Amino acid sequence: MAKRIQIARPGGPEVLEYVDFEPAAPKAGEVRVKNHAVGLNFIDIYFRTGLYPVPSMPSGLGTEGAGVIEAVGEGVTHVKEGDRVAYAQGPLGSYSELHVLPAAKVIKLPEDIAFETAAAGMLKGLTVQYLLRQTFPLKGGETILFHAAAGGVGSIACQWAKALGVKVIGTVGSAEKAELAKKNGAWATINYREEDVVERVRELTDGAMVPVVYDSVGKDTWLTSLDCLAPRGLMVSFGNSSGAVEGVNVGILNQKGSLFLTRPSLNGYADTRERFEEMCLDLFDMLESGKVKIDIAQRFKLEEAAKAQESLASRQTTGSTILIP
Ligand SMILES: NC(=O)c1ccc[n+]([C@@H]2O[C@H](COP(=O)([O-])OP(=O)(O)OC[C@H]3O[C@@H](n4cnc5c(N)ncnc54)[C@H](OP(=O)(O)O)[C@@H]3O)[C@@H](O)[C@H]2O)c1
Numbered sequence: 001m002a003k004r005i006q007i008a009r010p011g012g013p014e015v016l017e018y019v020d021f022e023p024a025a026p027k028a029g030e031v032r033v034k035n036h037a038v039g040l041n042f043i044d045i046y047f048r049t050g051l052y053p054v055p056s057m058p059s060g061l062g063t064e065g066a067g068v069i070e071a072v073g074e075g076v077t078h079v080k081e082g083d084r085v086a087y088a089q090g091p092l093g094s095y096s097e098l099h100v101l102p103a104a105k106v107i108k109l110p111e112d113i114a115f116e117t118a119a120a121g122m123l124k125g126l127t128v129q130y131l132l133r134q135t136f137p138l139k140g141g142e143t144i145l146f147h148a149a150a151g152g153v154g155s156i157a158c159q160w161a162k163a164l165g166v167k168v169i170g171t172v173g174s175a176e177k178a179e180l181a182k183k184n185g186a187w188a189t190i191n192y193r194e195e196d197v198v199e200r201v202r203e204l205t206d207g208a209m210v211p212v213v214y215d216s217v218g219k220d221t222w223l224t225s226l227d228c229l230a231p232r233g234l235m236v237s238f239g240n241s242s243g244a245v246e247g248v249n250v251g252i253l254n255q256k257g258s259l260f261l262t263r264p265s266l267n268g269y270a271d272t273r274e275r276f277e278e279m280c281l282d283l284f285d286m287l288e289s290g291k292v293k294i295d296i297a298q299r300f301k302l303e304e305a306a307k308a309q310e311s312l313a314s315r316q317t318t319g320s321t322i323l324i325p
Helices: 042-049 115-135 152-163 175-183 197-204 219-227 251-255 273-288 302-313
Strands: 002-007 017-021 030-039 065-072 084-087 098-102 106-108 143-146 167-172 188-191 210-215 229-237 260-262 296-301 320-324
Touching (some): 002 302, 030 115, 042 302, 065 115, 106 273, 115 229, 115 273, 115 296, 115 320, 143 152, 152 175, 152 320, 175 188, 210 219, 302 320
Parallel strands (some): 143 167, 143 210, 167 188, 210 229, 229 260
Antiparallel strands (some): 002 017, 030 065, 030 098, 030 320, 084 106
């Protein structure tokens, strides 16, 4: 027997139950990981509330963690029992002491990367990797707009972009978060509660506006983000923290300046073993060089997952949050 968090129906934080379960033996091509730390992500909230459907109920939750392989299924060759590993993609169920998943989804952890760092930084760090290096490959010298700059993904993005020689204008919801984003390398911040985002971007760019906006807030920032783009700029809509963007007439891209729009996901970029490994290597390089540091600003016990999710959803967190089984 082991402990995990599961949901039997979609809903608020109260549907998260801390239960005993019988961990499965890994089937062919699978591994079982004893989690030392588990990553908390906004996508876990989308699955809990039903914004994203889960395959079946009751369902485990969470897709990110780090720990030690304690059993391998038939045909698994690239990892073995006792290896330190991390993972960031499904199946759901990382909010757990033990998690069974395809071996292809785990990567061996370099000795100098701690379990907690990996659990806090894999999903968010790989996301920043594809956003800055693939979706809109930054060359250095650009000025970009990144929303939620003091959050988990945002804190990593500020550091990584700075290392690439890019000026980040980061939006934040408080003075404390502005300070944090600056500490992480943001060139400028905009507190959207007090300032007009479009006007500030215009001032900061001397009227040029930005070639790319990375927007994970969704519904609330959709129009603002389009208005911050230079002609033919790219709107990267990669999250729904305030709700999903719906009912879009694509003609708006024409009206706002022949804009481009993409709605990317980590699974869409790390879609082969080869690409997943390349992205992990890039992330591990950034961590080992010290150019990117993972700020674990909140730690909760696994059984406190509901409290942890409430903090994330209500904008009380900064940086990354982990659950400890
Ligand atoms: N597509 C992908 O591949 C991918 C992968 C990872 C994450 N994501 C997305 O990236 C975003 C960030 O994820 P994260 O886990 O690092 O979370 P996070 O950024 O640490 O937390 C969300 C932040 O968004 C801001 N926010 C603005 N409006 C909000 C609202 N109505 N409700 C809640 N938060 C609001 C808050 O910061 P302020 O107080 O500063 O406004 C809040 O702290 C999420 O939308 C997530 O879904 C997408």
